[in-house]
Amino acid sequence: AQSVTQLGSHVSVSEGALVLLRCNYSSSVPPYLFWYVQYPNQGLQLLLKYTSAATLVKGINGFEAEFKKSETSFHLTKPSAHMSDAAEYFCAVTGMDSSYKLIFGSGTRLLVRP
């Protein structure tokens, strides 16, 4: 079985500051991990995914995430926040045995202050 925990329902940063959104997973099988972003009144857009090819995964819009097996973490980072990054971010996990079913975290709302 898989599960995802996102620490912090809201994260607020200043424009230009580092963005760090935390995600910890639990999985009994090798996981596939995803970050999705949802802008206001829109659907979900894939930011990046981890599939065991490389532990540091680069995504769109300058985001990246690092898979750390020892810490069961897949935190999302961006060196410099932009106002347009304000959105809801979801971490999700599937396993090879059940990859039809995305298990989502509860989401983190990123607020970017001018």
Add this chain to the structure above:
Amino acid sequence: DTEVTQTPKHLVMGMTNKKSLKCEQHMGHRAMYWYKQKAKKPPELMFVYSYEKLSINESVPSRFSPECPNSSLLNLHLHALQPEDSALYLCASSQDRAGTSSGNTIYFGEGSWLTVV
């Protein structure tokens, strides 16, 4: 081109109405999904179609009836809904429902906002 198209974008319906939500993808994906998302919550899986056959029903009430006319289209028929069914309905697709070494990325549409009055 990773695009899943949903219509309508907004739908208001009465509790006695019958309406449908439509979804289309032209990526050659063989798995399609319906998700329901309430405000400030993550999406919840409703149905999974694999090769045009319903493979997963997550105990969804029968007032929601999915249909997959062909490999590119997915419908969600709505009848006798309740106000608590008001939500964002997301369609999604993926290459296949089975696991692969590259991971089975699920692509979402923009959603249909449903309001039941």
